[in-house]
Amino acid sequence: MKAIIMGCGRVGAQLAAMLDTEGHDVVVLDIDPHSFRRLPQTFKGTPVVGNGTDEDVLRHAGIEEAQIFVAVTQGDNRNVLAAQIAKHIFKVPRVVCRIYDPIREQMYRALGLQTISPTIAGAQMLRKALET
8 A cells, every 4th residue: 555644753754664564655755854864774665855735746756646645744734735635636545634733623624634633642641541
């Protein structure tokens, strides 16, 4: 399965490494070429320098063949824009984006985007830890 991950921070690099280890065809997009240092030396995927909201960059990354697109940059707006482009323009079947602002996360989810909020997930994990 072909996966494109926008953002090679800690989460993006870890996800890319996991998918690569599982045998998926992984492309990692980031605007900073230095960020690819987070990928393990064993990474067999493809790092691509560029903006994941640029349709030409996405085409170069192979989005037309992708089954998965994940946006995990530090910017909510970039993540949402890239996720919408992947979902609505390129018709990628599985699109997920990280949203830090819980209020935005609820709004974008209501608009049909699959979102993950580390703020909400972190609060839920803390709450669960308090129960034990």
